[in-house]
Amino acid sequence: MSRIGKRPVEMPSGVEASVSGQTLSVKGPKGTRTFTATDDVDFKIEDGAISVEPRGKSKRARQQWGMSRTMVENLVTGVTTGFKKELEISGVGYRAQMQGNTLKLSLGYSHDVNFEVPEGVTVTAAKPTEISVEGIDQQLVGQVAANIREWRAPEPYKGKGIRYKGEYIFRKEGKKK
Incomplete structure (x- = not known):
């Protein structure tokens, strides 16, 4: 049952x-x-x-x-109430900003990443290092947040990248001489 x-x-x-x-x-x-x-x-x-x-x-x-x-x-x-996912960006020079319906991400690539926000979801970048994804469809909110995070997932050595707020990144020790 x-x-x-x-x-x-x-x-x-x-x-x-x-x-x-x-x-x-x-x-x-x-x-x-x-x-x-x-x-x-x-x-x-x-x-x-x-x-x-x-x-x-x-x-x-x-x-x-x-x-x-x-x-x-x-x-x-x-x-x-709706659903909300918050993302944090960490890394020197990594930042995000909204331009109309496009999220512009600077993630250390040779070019900026332009992420088109789908209909039914609201994406805001209050600070250059914080992204908020909101909407009434839980599946769509989670998928958009995962797609944004996919552009630069956090790496284990320095922790640079896009992570969910409160997410713990297992850190590794670098090479020893």
Whole structure:
């Protein structure tokens, strides 16, 4: 039995949900998100909460039950508070700045890296060494942050590169003479 799937997802005030077949649509102050579930689960909206029920006792139905409930919770969280990933840049001369819808990164290459920000995500560079990625879709926010980090992942000797805020980089000792 799914321990996560049993709990209903509470809807805060200002959030509306509607079910149409296997598609759940959640509307809130930050926008609208939809999730289409497999045929193994059902959605029920009652008493200001969304509950997910499995349609059978098969292993797949139980797997989809917990996963679908987590997806519904992410929809509700996204339309109310949104998701945010913060990145830090460390290294001499490494910096970032926004120019319209393009993030311009100076990362020690012979050229600047221009990263086009996709629709549905807001990227800000308050300081030259800090990047903030925000949006209502958790998967998209995480993917954009990972794509930015991919341009110069932190290296283990000096720690230079782009890292998530609070990420620990295992440091290695250099060569000894």
